[in-house]
Amino acid sequence: MAALMPAPANSRLLMSGNEAVARAVWEAGGRVAAAYPGTPATEMLETIATYPDVYSEWSVNEKVSLEVALGAAMAGARAFCAMKHVGMNVASDALMTMTLTGVSGGLVIAIADDVGLSSSQNEQDSRYWGRFAHLPIFEPADSQEARDFTLAAFELSERFQVPVILRLTTRVCHVKALVTVGDRRERAGSGFTKDTARWVMVPGNAGRRLPMVFEREAKLRAETEISAFNVFEDGGDRRVGFLTSGPAYMHVREAFPDAPVLKLGFSYPVPFEKVREFASRCERVVVVEEVEPLIETEVRAEGIAVLGKNVLPRMGELVPHVLRPAIARLLGESDTEIEKSAAPAPMPVFPRPPTMCVACPHLGVYYALAQLRNAAISGDIGCYTLGFGQPWNALDTCISMGASMGVAHGWDKGRAESEREKKIVAVIGDSTFLHMGMQGLLDIVYNRGNVTVLILDNRAVGMTGGQNNPGNGRGLHDEPAPRVDFATLVKALGVREERVHVVDPYELPTLFKVLRQETKVAEPSVIITNQPCVLGQDYQPRKAYAVIEEKCTGCGNCVDVGCPAIHVTRRDTVTKANGREVARSFVRIESQACTGCGLCLTPCAPEAIVPAETCAPGCARGMPKQAVVAE
Template structure:
């Protein structure tokens, strides 16, 4: 990527929260930044990588990215790491010991919580990591604060020699606002100073560091009480006061502009005395927090009579439409009418892209009977939906492997004749799937693994990974050979097959044969994601109307370029009624992959030959990739 030109001092830019953090990371003099892609955090590192004078990398998983940042901070340089909320689950092993060693150079960890489940398998509150790991937490409410708090977090990190968490949510990550920015302040790392008693965390050394951690907690509590990011707004309507943080503050201020509010920007440790000051001003205190009752519980333990989740929901965003009726009920006032329901538009169920290489895989799995299919995190999770219905589980990154082995070893009476299949993508396999395959081989599982190599981290926007041979800047790097890697993990060479997923007969035959083999086998599909530059379009196809019989076989492939134009019914000679679906192909978006051609019984699908200039009035939506 080309480096961006630094903006002059004190200029104003329209930035999302992710872009604002990236700008502050660069200005703070950070030398090393690392991450693994994950919505809504992805853009932070993507933007950081466009700035000069620092090192940025996509790591194979979040744990490795944090360890890279830790190494840089140990060496005295400023370092940055970012991830989505579930990524911290992966990185937490390193975090929980890092809190004992502390850091030398400033280290900031940005965690993006997906409040409202826009693109995640759970709704997790990352503020708990501050309490669990004994580290401070900042919570910005807009892009300007995301920028300012990132800079402040580096200063605090170095002052207290502690990593600092910047807790963001989707509402901050992806919403843009004007941000006043400055210029980069170059910094020189001190270099790594050997200190085994501090950096070698064997039990004897770790035990000595724990009292230091608790002493640091006390100093951080004092800092939180005087932090300029914890702001008490006195207001004029003293019936209810609010304690809140992050984007929930914006919702509170919009819903109750005259109410006293304590806005927690430096939210961990909780500034209890500031909270007491608010409580002294009002009749009742309501804690508005997304999503867990964390601050509420701490304040109740400190003896403050606050109200929270007794009147507010424990999931989703706390918008004004949620807050107003809750407070009206608390005050015994008439509940305001619900806002008008937005006009319903046509449904757009999640689906894969036109010509996605995963389409043929799920079409094949939907045609093979007697399977239990363990899935994973990625575009291919959509295989659980219509028309394939070919995915039975999805839990976490890499879990398809261990779950498949457990399905095999834990077979019930009804599963004795079932074959177990695990589906995993290339980046997910490198992230956390390799260990599962090794365990599967070591423990002699009977599982067929479908390793879907589309040469990209597809669901988060097509980022590079070790499987496609390019780094974050597009520079060539060594590319993983998945067949050799699987063989090195113990899979027999004759049980490893590389298949073109667009060749349905070959794919179908390979799957049918391998699921019958009572040992671990791996089928690797090897075609690139259609949204990357590695994919090359072919001549599109079209349906010849006079040949289409309405059999609907092509629809079972699931390509969103195929549209039903007319439905009908027919009565067969045996008296059975069958449903018919006559179709057309949106030739302007068809890439000519040929998947629909293969199940078409009447050969009604042929290469498209325009008889008139192409009409591009339709939006060329590919049906996916926006997650």
């Protein structure tokens, strides 16, 4: 990814919040940026990678990325780290200690919360990390603030020698708005100063630094009281005033343009005196925050009467059609008024279940897993999570990054005697395995578990856009990088050589054979699939296939592969000689979409699927050329 010439200062650019944060990192003189891909945070590092003078990397997980950024900040450089909300669960071990060490150069940690669960397994409120670790929090409401607050966060970080959390949500990360940008301000790093009392956090040193944390927090609270990012907006209708932060402010302002608002951009520590003054101006105050009642709880503890989650939902975005009815009920307005403020009924749309891509190398894996009998299959985070759905129904759990290993091991050790014959399988992707799966496999081996592990190596972090990782031999900028040999790696973790297999997932007979063989073995085994993501640069499309309609018997076996290029043209019910009715699904292959992986060939009993190039152009029945000539 080559660096581009940044737009000049004072340019007005249409930018997402993620892009605006990246620009601010560059403008602030950032020297090091590290992250692990995760929606909605991914584009921050991808954009930073296009700027000159900033070292950027995809780290193997969020904890490592935060430690890289901390190391740079210890050395006096301005550093940046980005992750989605669940990433901080991984990185929190480092976070909870760096609040004691502090930093030398500025360190900004952007955490992107997926409010509404657009692409996440849970909905967290990352502001609690600021409360937990006693770190300041900035909450931008739009792209311009994302840029401005990031710059301010670097300044505050260096002034107080403290990491600063920039809390974003999907609404800010991905929505674009006009942003006025500035120039880069180069900042020479001060270098690392040896100070074991500060940087070596043994209990004695850590204990001596604890009072500093609370003294610093008191000073930061004084800063929030005078911060220009915490502003009153007066209004004529004082029946309800709104205390809010982040993108929830935008929803409040849209829903109630005439109401008084206290908008907290520098939201933690909470400026209690400013809140108290605001509350005195309004008949009642409603705290509008996504998603947990952090500000509400803090303010109530100070004896300031506010409403919050007792009138508003504790989940999802607090958009205008959620706010208006809630406040209408609070004010005792009629049902008619509440109905007027409700959201319009959504337009009916044809349901589209999530599915994998045409020719995805995971299709064959789940087709094979679906044939396993008496099996428990533990899944993980990635595109392959979709294996839980139709037509495969071949995944039983999905918890968190790398959890497939520990869950499968727990199944094995915790199963009842009557389940001793059950096959235990764990499915994990290449990047996820490197992120947090290696430790789980090591645990299985060390504790003599009986689990068959499938590592689906598609040479990409597929679900977040195909980013590079240590398994595909390229770095963030597409430069050559050492490539992990998964077979060698798992052997080094203790899996016996004869229990390690590398398999082409498009070769279904081989995949079936190896899977049946390894699930019968009472020891850890690993099957590694080796075809790249079809959307990545390593994939080489093959020649497409088509269906000879006259030969198709409607068995539907090819449909069970789950490839979106296979379309059911009609369904019939056939009554067999024994009186049993059998459903038939007749199909065609969308040859323009087909990439020729050949997964549908093996299950096709009548051999009705043939190379599309052998079919007559425009032949509606998709018959081979020679058959058309003979006809």
